Amino acid sequence: MTGRPKSEPDSRSIAIFDSGVGGLTVFREIARALPQESLIYLGDSARLPYGTKSAQTIERYALQAAGHLVAQNIKMLVVACNTATAFALPLLQARLEVPVIGVIGPGASAAVAVSRGTIGVIATEGTVRAGAYRKAIHDIDSSIEVIEQACPLFVALAEEGWANTHVAREVAEIYLTPLVDAGIDTLVLGCTHYPLLRSTIRHVAGDGITIVDSAETTARAVAAELTVQKAIASNGAGARRFQITDASERFSRIAAEFLESPMQEVELVSLG
Amino acid sequence: MTGRPKSEPDSRSIAIFDSGVGGLTVFREIARALPQESLIYLGDSARLPYGTKSAQTIERYALQAAGHLVAQNIKMLVVACNTATAFALPLLQARLEVPVIGVIGPGASAAVAVSRGTIGVIATEGTVRAGAYRKAIHDIDSSIEVIEQACPLFVALAEEGWANTHVAREVAEIYLTPLVDAGIDTLVLGCTHYPLLRSTIRHVAGDGITIVDSAETTARAVAAELTVQKAIASNGAGARRFQITDASERFSRIAAEFLESPMQEVELVSLG
Numbered sequence: 150m151t152g153r154p155k156s157e158p159d160s161r162s163i164a165i166f167d168s169g170v171g172g173l174t175v176f177r178e179i180a181r182a183l184p185q186e187s188l189i190y191l192g193d194s195a196r197l198p199y200g201t202k203s204a205q206t207i208e209r210y211a212l213q214a215a216g217h218l219v220a221q222n223i224k225m226l227v228v229a230c231n232t233a234t235a236f237a238l239p240l241l242q243a244r245l246e247v248p249v250i251g252v253i254g255p256g257a258s259a260a261v262a263v264s265r266g267t268i269g270v271i272a273t274e275g276t277v278r279a280g281a282y283r284k285a286i287h288d289i290d291s292s293i294e295v296i297e298q299a300c301p302l303f304v305a306l307a308e309e310g311w312a313n314t315h316v317a318r319e320v321a322e323i324y325l326t327p328l329v330d331a332g333i334d335t336l337v338l339g340c341t342h343y344p345l346l347r348s349t350i351r352h353v354a355g356d357g358i359t360i361v362d363s364a365e366t367t368a369r370a371v372a373a374e375l376t377v378q379k380a381i382a383s384n385g386a387g388a389r390r391f392q393i394t395d396a397s398e399r400f401s402r403i404a405a406e407f408l409e410s411p412m413q414e415v416e417l418v419s420l421g
Numbered sequence: 422m423t424g425r426p427k428s429e430p431d432s433r434s435i436a437i438f439d440s441g442v443g444g445l446t447v448f449r450e451i452a453r454a455l456p457q458e459s460l461i462y463l464g465d466s467a468r469l470p471y472g473t474k475s476a477q478t479i480e481r482y483a484l485q486a487a488g489h490l491v492a493q494n495i496k497m498l499v500v501a502c503n504t505a506t507a508f509a510l511p512l513l514q515a516r517l518e519v520p521v522i523g524v525i526g527p528g529a530s531a532a533v534a535v536s537r538g539t540i541g542v543i544a545t546e547g548t549v550r551a552g553a554y555r556k557a558i559h560d561i562d563s564s565i566e567v568i569e570q571a572c573p574l575f576v577a578l579a580e581e582g583w584a585n586t587h588v589a590r591e592v593a594e595i596y597l598t599p600l601v602d603a604g605i606d607t608l609v610l611g612c613t614h615y616p617l618l619r620s621t622i623r624h625v626a627g628d629g630i631t632i633v634d635s636a637e638t639t640a641r642a643v644a645a646e647l648t649v650q651k652a653i654a655s656n657g658a659g660a661r662r663f664q665i666t667d668a669s670e671r672f673s674r675i676a677a678e679f680l681e682s683p684m685q686e687v688e689l690v691s692l693g
Contacts, residue, residue, distance in 0.1 A: 305577035
């Protein structure tokens, strides 16, 4: 008999990678769903944001981050950044020996499951340019109409703590009204910053539109993959480590908001 | 007799460095004031923005950029980024053999020259945290009252082409009303992105406040330093080169807006 016996727990860590703080919404959901798993979060805060940069640069940054993480004895890599998933997921899956899970597939699946035929996707300029959600949704059901909208100002509003202001409401109306008017029944928050604007987005979209946040669905995909891989950790509380490439007071403040608790024991690391 | 004879022109380039596109406003003014000079512009677009990052990271990025530029036979380095000037100017001046000019000193001098006693400074979070304008102004006249305000959303609004929208007006009112109410007579645009919002800022500030844009004053400082150094180029049209660390369609589009013309022949370079 080869391989790991089914009954042996796998204590290696799950790595979660993002350009900065947004992926902490994914980290939080994975930590809630899988409290026994040890988690390493890597935020490339010295080079954020990724959403406005080129495919080549994002691929290079993602490979550097993955190289840094696989050296830490991990059993899985979660790309908790929509832009990095859009541009670098196939490359990472081809290069790495551990399973690599992105946030777009789970979000697309969840949206298709609830949609009656027209899905709106809001994301960064990079993710929209890559057409990543459109492809992922059409791979499941090609009859669904997909309307994508870049919302670049949402990141700045979320990071400045302006998510629930009148300005945010006005910006959301400008971005979302065309989608609402086009008759979307489901709206995917295709950037990990956007859950912070959820109540503003809900107000503008109205109650008739189902909002899909990929953080929860990604956590479920991670749990399912661990089961497939027979790689679940033993019971008890898993460790949580935070590694970032730029440590500013600003970053810690915003991270606490995304994580809904302070980031403990942050390590400063260097990539590339 | 040692040194360069007074009459011999100096054909070496002037290097202008910024985190991205904002410094193009400074480049434009230097190109206008000194058409005979050869200019190299370096935008670290793969790692922008600097305004929200830590002092340590900004110092490291600035040193890498300076190393890249001094290898290109330059006679002067202009740090056309307020945040990089705030955190890294003394370090660059200590390490480099060529003169290094930042944007804060010229902007502060221009503001003191016109102020009747109370100067407002709007800038990135990093520049405000460093207190760089306050120090520069008080080095000239310690009796002047300085009120600093970080305006982080202005960068996103300028880059998204939203500079003259109702949203921009509302954001400007939130940021600027406390400065206007405090009685400032002069307002320094302490981030090279802000000149794009000039008409919105003017509208909110009213006509009674003098707006100081450091791009023009920095160009004058460069011309003065060239004269002191006896390093003026010979007559004729100087070359213009653009080097960036990330080449996206988005970058070219925004750069054209800052430069008021398309960026020709952009070279992709790697730092660090």
